[in-house]
Amino acid sequence: MSKRLRSSEVCADCSGPDPSWASVNRGTFICDECCSVHRSLGRHISQVRHLKHTPWPPTLLQMVETLYNNGANSIWEHSLLDPASIMSGRRKANPQDKVHPNKAEFIRAKYQMLAFVHRLPCRDDDSVTAKDLSKQLHSSVRTGNLETCLRLLSLGAQANFFHPEKGNTPLHVASKAGQILQAELLAVYGADPGTQDSSGKTPVDYARQGGHHELAERLVEIQYELTDRLAFYLCGRKPDHKNGQHFIIPQMADRRLSLDLSELAKAAKKKLQSVSISVS
Template identity: 50%
Template sequence: MDTSGVVLSPTAHSSSVEIVQCADCSADDPQWASINRGVLICSDCCSVHRNLGRQYSQVRSLNRGMWDTPQLELVKLLHKTGSNRVWEHAMLDPASSSKFKRKPLPHDPVLPTKEAFIKAKYVDHAFIRKPSKDDEPWSLDDVNKQLWSCVRTAHVDTTLRLLAMGADVHYVDPEKGNSPLHVAAKEGQAMQVELLYIYGADPLLCNAADLTPAQLARQDGFVDLANRLDELSFDLTNRLSLFLCGRKPDHQHQQHFLIPELTAKNTVETLRSVRLKIQALPDCAFEKLLQDVYDEVDRRETQAAWMAMNQGKITSGNEQCVAVFLPLNPAFSATRNQLRQKLAKYDVREFATLIIDVLKVRSTGMMFFIHVPPIFSFLTTD
């Protein structure tokens, strides 16, 4: 069993993260983090982040979320190094023409005030650094090369800024075929590895010498980092097992999948047609299904933390602003969005059965890497 790398708050919150103010409205004592943005946010602003979807903001409770220790350390570090300045650069520039001259205040309404600001900040990237008329023009290739160089260092704040500017985590140098993840792994930069992975870097990508980032890290003596990269290769299925079992597989002892059994025959019968379709799916369609099941797991865990944190409290009404199913993703078709939202209708046992089925299929020979960010579609059946 592998639980050493998982931290359940409040330990994570009270001892690991120095709380100051919400990154979006300056409310005191924010209880949530946006992992991919590297910021801490209050419950009001979190309600907006949740409705944006994981493609824009990956939220987790500081008090009640299950955290991988390196990921929590990354959020701490980004917060400490001023990650919010990346997303609000133009607001700090007196010469900026931004229509938002100030951030929302803690007691401003969620709708429309906080929602409009948060969408401008994270969806439209309205405030990130852009070249001015006095700057030398830069190309995407320039930004990619800067990223490739930066990940050799510990400056994750600079890496975050480059990613916000559009740097590609899949960029490889033409000579050795090393991606930024290869470079960070070879240099032992654990926090850079975490950030690159969150932004879509593939831990199973091989360079020109047919070596993965984990193999490069192990060659250079960074054994713990190599083990973490091996774990990230199974991050999606690990999260599904953690949701069902409360623990993850022990990859260091070659246990890569942890799959419980359900005995309720009525549940099996209820999902028989879906199970048969899952077993017959080609790899690309199964990849889409697994992505969406992961998103629904994340939504349910976040909702459980949300309800527990707000139980018995007088709230501002933000709980009424949060969708009870996966939010629409404008990059997906209407059919795909509808099918994703149907996952919320599965009861606890039905959803557990579905997860077990996809874990079983994933464990039987489908060895391609499936990344966590939701970029693929759900099972294309009604």
Template identity: 60%
Template sequence: MSRSSMRHPPVCADCTVSEPTWASINRGVLICDECCSVHRSLGRHISQVKSLKKGQWCPSQHAMVYILASNGANNIWEHTMLDPAQNKHGRRKPAPRDPLHPNKNDFIRAKYQFLSFVNKHKDSDASSIDDVSRELHSSVRTNNVETCLRLLSKGADPNYFYREKGNSPIHVAAQAGQTAQVELLCVYGADPGARDANGRPPYDYAK
């Protein structure tokens, strides 16, 4: 992911160090070497890290991370910190020169492991997990990947089977040609071989 591919020079999502060299794929953020060490300690079920400079990137996965990082996915994980009314304790993110332990370590664990800063208020039109999952089912047909990440952060089921529609979000994303959405759903556990009501997998929809 080149520096020129971002709207602004990239910085670490957790401590604002410039030129981050890692990405958390499932969180859609770029991170520095030091913060990456904490992400690794959280486990892949919390943060799936990958080097931006080493190894091979699948084009659809690269596009997904680029879209999320460029469109403020980090705001999902720091939502309450951005609102003075909700950030009653004045919590701030670590500065580049703050020590890894405890400052950066404690912040990263609160942010991603305990989801301390995620917006937990229910939307007026999505009062249950079922509602949020239906919203995800509809949203994956668009290119608003960050919207779907926000819904997943609220507990939307990536394998939700919409009985009235007869399929799952991954079928909808595949039919719409939204490869970044398909990638995001799979990162969050969607079954790429899921069958719709007629026994058709997402691949058939993509064709």
């Protein structure tokens, strides 16, 4: 799905015009130069997608647009909004800055070091703080306020947090409430659609029981995204999830003739062997 950029949209990192990339987990739009730095940080820091040349699940794009339009960038640049930061000489990058070292150093400080994020008061037990944040996230995802949830996640809330009293996770809560954009955000931060609550029900079950069928289908897509890609790469097609087929396994050869793998399986094995084992 392509994205039509408005002329008012600028790069979240250098304020350059016409950003053509999105950092999905940061909820920002970025330009080509800044994107090159984001890529060097790794997907655990920034998950980038091209706004026009990459197919988007509609609700994933809507989630990023909503965060960007509602000022998600202020989460990552909180302290830079303080007039005192100008007096101290701290500033964000601008379009005229060189990529290296100016833009690169700023982007690393912003996303890798989280140098400008609002910090909570120091506490002796960080695990208690994370648990409190996760409980807040558990409550917040029932609403449509994505920025609040992104802020909690930026501070250390866990997307897969299992609430001991409620017996479920934030994704269960969002699914029951039909909050599809919250579900997208949680999934980006690692929430598992296959996680069971204390009764053995998954977020997909919650969505279906609540009549949120689009959300249920999207959660299934997210749950099997990796194996779907592998199936398409090996077999040229994807499973039919609507009819309960979640995996495609290359068929074995007719056992009456041979115990060897079929030609399809052999081709799949050859493709797998050709895949680089290096991690970019």
